[in-house]
Amino acid sequence: MKYRVKHTTRYSYSSPVSQGYNVAYLIPRDCRGQRVLQSNIRIAPAPSSQVRRADYFGNTVCYFNVERPHKSLEVTVESDIEIAPSESPLLGGGITCGEVLSTLSSPMNHADIDASEYRVPSPMIGVSDELANYARTLFTPERPFIDAVGELNGKIYREFQYDPGFSTVATPLADVLANKKGVCQDFAHLAIAVLRSLGYAARYVSGYLETLPPPGQQKLKGADASHAWFAVYVPGDDWHDFDPTNDVMPADQHITTAWGRDYSDVTPLKGVVFGGGRDQRLSVAVDVERSS
Numbered sequence: 001m002k003y004r005v006k007h008t009t010r011y012s013y014s015s016p017v018s019q020g021y022n023v024a025y026l027i028p029r030d031c032r033g034q035r036v037l038q039s040n041i042r043i044a045p046a047p048s049s050q051v052r053r054a055d056y057f058g059n060t061v062c063y064f065n066v067e068r069p070h071k072s073l074e075v076t077v078e079s080d081i082e083i084a085p086s087e088s089p090l091l092g093g094g095i096t097c098g099e100v101l102s103t104l105s106s107p108m109n110h111a112d113i114d115a116s117e118y119r120v121p122s123p124m125i126g127v128s129d130e131l132a133n134y135a136r137t138l139f140t141p142e143r144p145f146i147d148a149v150g151e152l153n154g155k156i157y158r159e160f161q162y163d164p165g166f167s168t169v170a171t172p173l174a175d176v177l178a179n180k181k182g183v184c185q186d187f188a189h190l191a192i193a194v195l196r197s198l199g200y201a202a203r204y205v206s207g208y209l210e211t212l213p214p215p216g217q218q219k220l221k222g223a224d225a226s227h228a229w230f231a232v233y234v235p236g237d238d239w240h241d242f243d244p245t246n247d248v249m250p251a252d253q254h255i256t257t258a259w260g261r262d263y264s265d266v267t268p269l270k271g272v273v274f275g276g277g278r279d280q281r282l283s284v285a286v287d288v289e290r291s292s
Contacts, residue, residue, distance in 0.1 A: 001083040001252055002037070002292040005208055007226065008076045008285045009269050014277035016069040022271030025206065025258045026077040027052070027060040032238070034256055039079035045070050059258035059266060075269060080291065081255055095234060097148055098141030101199050103235040115201040115233040122261035125173065125193045125204075132197035134177070139198055149232050149242060150249075152194060156187050157247035169263060184228045185263055187244040191230045192262070201233035203259050205241060206266045210253040211288045225286050226268055231259065255288065 007026055027039045039060075043050070047064040055061045066073065095103075107113045121127050135155065139148045161181040173189055176182040182190075188204055195202040209227045229243040229250055241250040250256075258266040 001085075001290065003081045003083065003210065003255060004289050004291045005079045005081060005255060006076065006285075006287045007208075007268075008074065010075075010283045011073045012281040012283075013071050013273075013275070014279035015275060016071050017066075017073070017273045017275045018069055019275075020066045020070075020073060020271055020273040022064050022066075022073075022075075022269060023267075024062040024064070024075060024077075024269045025059060025266045026075070026268055027062060028079050028081055028207070028255060028257050029059055031256055033084045035082045035084075037080040037082055039077060042074075042076045042078075044072075044074045057258070057260050057265065059260070069275075083252055083255070085252075095145055095236065096141060097139045097143050097145045100145045100235055101141075104199065104201060104233075111233075112235055115235075118201040118203045118233065118261065119196055119199065121196070123264045124262040125189055125196065127193065127197040129197070131173075131177075131190075131193045135194050136198065139200075145200075145232075145234060146240065149195070149240075152191060153242040153244045153249075154247050156191055156244040160187060160190075160244075162245060169267075184243075184245040188228045188230045189262060191242070191244050195230075195232060203231050203233075203239070204262045204266065205229050205231055205250075205256060205259045206263075206268070207254055207256040207258075208286060208288050209255075210290065211286070225284060226257070227254070228263070229254070 028036050030036050041062055043064055045066055045068060048067040050064040052060060052062050103112060104115065104119060107116060135152045138151050159180055162183065163181040164183055166181045167176060167183060167186050173193055176186040176190060192202040192204060206226060206228050229241055231239040231241045233239050243250050260266045
């Protein structure tokens with residue numbers, strides 16, 4: 001399966017920006033089941049400098065500076081991605097919740113040790129008894145771990161309303177939990193917070209969904225913009241992804257851009273500008289199409 005992804009971000013300012021220094025997480029990464037065939041980034045006005053490198057988590061990050069006056073900034077990334085046929089999703093069985101906690105508490109290999117940093121609070125995700133209690137009864141010691149995570153995924157899907165007008169990137173997770181509404185970023189953060197509060201390792205994943213589904217299939221929520229979901233670490237196996245916005249395990253229709261502890265690690269585009277005035281407008285357009 002091959003996809004063409006086009007992501008355009010445009011900032012408009014009420015007065016000129018004299019200088020802008022930006023960081024972009026917009027270039028998809030190679031990972032299990034996914035290969036980036038090519039990815040091009042276009043920036044207008046043309047940057048004074050532009051550098052790509054791999055960050056701490058292995059994501060591709062682009063740094064660029066615009067050092068001449070401008071009243072708008074447009075960043076467009078076009079990528080061609082190949083997705084391998086998905087394997088059958090795990091349907092229970094395997095290592096139990098108790099065994100996962102025991103292994104993570106006494107890590108014996110590099111993979112287990114690396115996963116430890118995803119068990120603790122991060123800038124946008126805290127841990128608490130309230131969060132743990134939201135799903136504590138699902139994670140009994142003898143229960144297959146993947147089965148419990150799948151039920152948490154479905155619980156969030158059933159109990160929370162997808163509402164793009166409710167939250168912003170700054171909305172506290174406590175408000176999301178209290179109001180039972182939010183968007184994909186909120187639901188991913190909630191699942192991660194619950195899992196970490198219970199002692200498990202979970203990370204935030206950013207990416208895209210196919211804009212138009214195959215004939216006869218329902219359009220997935222969040223498909224008109226960048227998307228987000230979460231992944232859990234299974235000792236002795238690997239990381240496995242879950243999408244609580246749509247109650248699925250990501251497969252052929254999900255394209256991974258980056259992953260980290262939370263949204264703040266992989267914000268699509270952020271930076272510092274000098275000038276610009278008080279009236280600054282942002283527009284984002286995303287298009288994901290199958291190319292074969």
